[in-house]
Amino acid sequence: MNQKILYSLCLTGIVSTLIVQSASAEVVQTKSGVSQNITHRELRERLVNQAELLSQVPNSPTLVEVTAVKATPTDKGVELILQTTQGEELQITNRSADNNFIADIPNAQLRLPNSDGFIFRSEKPTEGITEITVTNLDANTIRVTVIGEGGLPTAELFDTDEGLIFGLTPVVTSAQTPQLPAEPETETQTEQPSTPDQPIELVVTGQQDRYSVPNATTATRTDTPLRDIPQSIQVVPRQVLEDQQAIRASEALRNVSGVQRGNTAGGGSQVFNIRGFQQFGGNLRDGFRDGFSVIETANLERIEVLKGPASVLYGNLDPGGVINFVTKQPLSEPFYAVGLQVGSFGLVRPTLDFSGPLNPEGTLLYRLNTAYEKGGNFRDFDQEIERFFISPVVTWKISDRTDLTFELDYLNNKHPFDRGVIAFGTGIANIPFDRILGEPDDFNEKTDFSAGYRLEHRFNDNWKIRNRFRFSSLDETSLITDFGRLNEETGELSREFVTVEADDKTYALQTDIVGNFSTGAVKHTLVFGVDQSWQASNLFGTFADAPSINIFNPVYRVETRPARVQFPDSFSRVSETNSLGFFLQDQVTLTENLKLLVGGRFDIINQSSPSDEQEDQAFTPRVGIVYQPIQPISLYTSFSRSFEPNSGTRVDGSLLEPVRGTQYEIGIRGEFFNSRLITNLAAYEIIKSNLGVTDPDNPDFSIPLGEQRSRGIELDVTGQILPGWNMIASYAYTDARVTKDDNLQPGNLIDGVPFNSASLWSTYEIQTGDLQGLGFGLGLFYVGERQGDLNNSFQVPSYVRTDASVFYRRDNWKVGINVNNLFNVDYVEATGQRRNRIDPGAPLTVRGTLSVEF
Incomplete structure (x- = not known):
């Protein structure tokens, strides 16, 4: 040099x-x-x-x-x-x-x-x-x-x-807790100069850097440094959730570039839009498919967002990316934390987080997270949100080479069923954002239950096998006043009463083998896996005409709702899905600064209903390369594909090929200020093809000619600038539009996707002096204008939301106040692909928190 x-x-x-x-x-x-x-x-x-x-x-x-x-x-x-x-x-x-x-x-x-x-x-x-x-x-x-x-x-x-x-x-079964020095008589401890036989007792000044996370598992199914992954992946650590007092995953994911909240199905689900495409394939929790339920944040350790196709590891998914919610695991040392949040609109939310060993040998470890929530909804319903969540986890260290973990999650979530507000002309109806257009007693109640185990055995220093199983069950009941068409001259909105009973059960099994070996000077981390799942879904509903409502002068008529048994019409849907997938991946270290990632997966999916059955098969590859010209910089490029089953059929009865997603991505990842600050800049193009569109010669059938395309640039910055000064920021430019479709105008923009969006959240905590522990936070969140539906018939205006916080941390306790939407702006959180499904954002909201660790 x-x-x-x-x-x-x-x-x-x-x-x-x-x-x-x-x-x-x-x-x-x-x-x-x-x-x-x-x-x-x-x-x-x-x-x-x-x-x-x-x-x-x-x-x-x-x-x-x-x-x-x-x-x-x-x-x-x-x-x-x-x-x-x-x-x-x-x-x-x-x-x-x-x-x-x-x-x-x-x-x-x-x-x-x-x-x-x-x-x-x-x-x-x-x-x-x-x-x-x-x-x-x-x-x-x-x-x-x-x-x-x-x-x-x-x-x-x-x-x-x-x-x-x-x-x-290391933390192993045989490891004993280090002996501590005797309790001093005063609060001051003075070190003596060290000798070769005496360790220097060292601790960190101020707060540890908790905003930058160097490794992630979602992209490779191994604990891999972000700098070695040839695909954009962003991590929202636990500290961000705590600093922002995020009680919904959507509140935390606004910090990630290219991620927007999608349709909530009346408030009972969480669907996200990543790189221009809604993720109808669902989210992941610890690597398992988790459907669309509202994710509880009480037991989250971090959130990992893998941008672009992820089918090579997880099967049928949309090409925009996947969100993996990583949960807290048992600790080897005793840990106890209690917290309480209170806030606007009657919010009360106590939480518990306990962990530690269950026996003197430390071979049995546990963790227990629980949360209760009531209130917090600004919309004008007669009932409030009420949630209860509990998640016990137990780890058994059977031997130095074998670990077995049992997990259980239970969530009961009852909330108002809320379609939001409605479009008017080419914009949003000029009505108060707290006004409801259904009935005040509309509700949705879901009970989520899951249980499973994780078994890992290390054959030797280089090879191990992992086996995981999860059973999940979802039961749902809804009482709904749904929207129809709006007469814009009179303001009258047609409606209907609907009831829904649904249940969904899933059994999922994952087994993979991980090996580290070398071929000459080339090093390999090989992963071979088999995934299998079975899912059964049942839905039954009834509906009846309901009185219309004037959106400008509403009169609610709960008394006109018929009893459930009196609904004249009904509908039902029963389906089963069986899937089997095999994948092979190799992380190759060609030289210390040149790394290759290559993998492929083959899936077989069978779907059946009382009247139909279909089978899909697909192969999905991924290849990427990382070059590190100097230690802090990683240049990467990758090619990856995704697939998802296509439900349409041709006129001859044959099934359409699966919907395919293809992504090309280049990027640069940097670690600055001694790796305290991690940045990622990426450019990509995704093409989603084989979308089923109506056959012009046979309207009852489909042909695979639909296509959508998304291009964009994304920037994410996370970490610590100086001791006590943390930041997470993002910017995304996204051009997502229809390129082929006989039913839509080519060039139409995909709904809910702004051209420009950006976020900045930063906190600073005073490190020394009489005010040590006092901190402040400021957040700015910008979302540009979006189309409200695929027809581009109406637009949702842009907005800037400002959040702020002040907190004080001392010894083992912390108190804080967060103000969201500080300037009380009206904004739309998300659209539901229709003119009558628009979710308004919350007005100025205050949340206070008190937490104690002991």
Whole structure:
């Protein structure tokens, strides 16, 4: 590398490090003599439970050379030795997330004697640790990464004459809880200078960086760094949900580029629009298909959004992408948290989150999340939202190589059935957004139940098998006053009374084998899997004429609704779906900076009803490549396909081929400020073909000539700018339109998709002084003008919504107030593809929260 360029990079890194150090004044005592007060409770929570490290103040801005790295097994785990004669000058900064212990060492560089010189890797150095890597992150920073199997490894740091030593203890069955120092008599604990036999007790100052998540599982079914994935994937971590007080998944997903809320089916479902296409195939929960139910956020650890086709891993899905809701898992240390939210429109929402071991050996772990919610609806109904949720999880560590987890979820959700407001002319009817056009007693009640297990067995250090099963059941009851046509001259809206009884049962089984091996210098992570599911759906409904209503001067007539048994007409739908899929995927490391992802899947799907039966078969491939010219930058490109069954038939009775989606994507992913800030910029084109359209010569049949196309550019930024200053931001340009359709005008825009949308949410928490723990948040959410239906007969105006928050965190408790829609603007949240299904957004809303951990 040109010496001037190298000098500039080094100087930039040193200046950045000094800025970060000056912004974070809290340190612990090091060999340079600086000290910090720390309570015994803080030490226990941060060192033992989280293995977090505090920065040591460097004595010199010159680069420290690490000339050798060793990984040596010990009786507790493994010692990682970074050999240098200047160990006392090293600064340690924690970036740990999930099971990954990550420590950055600014003002340091690897200078190893081997041919690589700039990277050290040790695979499976001890039981419970998958891999250790030490590499140059940039021109003046070393990154240490330790991947744990069962949890986040704990760490102790030793400073010896040999260099800097990380004492790493993995989370395994045989691991014992580290012994803590005796409880001090006062709240102040002063460290003594370390010796080779005494660990330096280090903790993180301020708040750990919890906005940037380095790894995800949705894109590959393995825990893979985002920088190695050749497809756009965005993660909304738990901290964002807490900072925004999000109690609905849609509130959290507004932070992700290219994602818009879709039709809610009267408020009882959550369908999202990703990259221009509504996801009628449903969402995922921990990798299983989860239908369209309203997702409870109380037990969510994070939300992963994979952009573009995902059929290669999950079967029949729409091509825009898939949302995977990742749930909380049992912890090896006791954890107890209680929370309470109260807010506008009578909202009350208490929550519990308990976890820890069930036996002294730590081989049985549990987690229990529960939430109750009442109120919070701004629409003018006679009844409120009422929800109850509970989710127990138990993990049995059968042996060091075998884990078995049992999970159960129960959700009862009763809420007003609400079609929203209505279109008028080419826009939205000029009526108050809290006015209902059904009847005040309309309701929908759903009961979701699921239970299953996850079994994992590790044959050796490189091969393992995973088997998962889930049973899910959904029971639904609705009492509805549905909308018909609007007479715009008189304002009269025709209506009908409807009742619905439905149940849905699904059995799903997943089995896959994961292996790591090498062919010469090329490294592979191979995944072979088999998925099988069976689903039975039953729906029965009745309907009758209802009095019309004037949208400008409504008169409600609940008393005219007939008894359920008096409804003169009825409808029913019964169906079964059986699916079987096989997939094979290989993550290939050609060189340290060149990676290939290739995979394919074959699916067989049988659908049947009392009057019809059809079978679909499809092969879906994916191939992508990642090139990393320098450590923080990943350039990638990929090709992927999707499929979903097509329900239409030709005039000769033959079935239409499945609807296919094809995506081409290029992108660049960057990790800046020592990987605290993660950015992703992507450009894509998706073509959805084989859509069934009416046969012009035989109107009762279909031909596969429909086509839709979406093109766009997306930018996402997530992470920590400075200690205490977090941000998540996005921008999307989406051009989604009909390209072929005999029933629609070619060029029509797809409904609910704005050309431009953007979001920005940022929080800052004061790190030092008398106001330490006081924080503020600000959010801006912009959605451009959208078409209301595929005919483009009306438009939904653009809006900017402003949110704000103030919070205070001290020791183990936090209190906060969030104000959503600060300036009380009228806006439309989503459209339902029809003129009479438009969901208005909530007005100014205040939520307060109090949470305590102990």
